[in-house]
Amino acid sequence: MSDDSIQAAGTVPKFVAGKARTETVPLEWPIEYDGKVYAKITVTRPTNAALEEWRNHLAEKRSAGGDIKGERLPMFDAPKAVLDALDPDDDDMVSEIAERFLPRRFRVG
Secondary structure (H helix, E strand, C coil): CCHHHHHHCCCCCCCCCCCCCEEEEEEEEEEEECCEEEEEEEEECCCHHHHHHHHHHHHHHHHCCCCCCCCCCCCECCCHHHHHHCCHHHHHHHHHHHHHHCCHHHCCC
């Protein structure tokens, strides 16, 4: 049975054991953006599919002459504008979690 027919049948792979794949950081300094208040940021460890989609997005943006500086990995449940506006202490907490959830291939050192 091919991967396509498995997904067509409604069966999708899911993680069943191991370390937690998400963690929520309560913000000391919540932010309002676009009519929504962000009082917490959830960080999620990306899957291969999410990383592939992110790479494709970057490639398309680059080929269209767009700037990819500042693009963030698909790990956060808040828009880039909110992440950029975080208080430095909140950003440190979110970054600490994100660092733990990075796949080894993206870690520095």
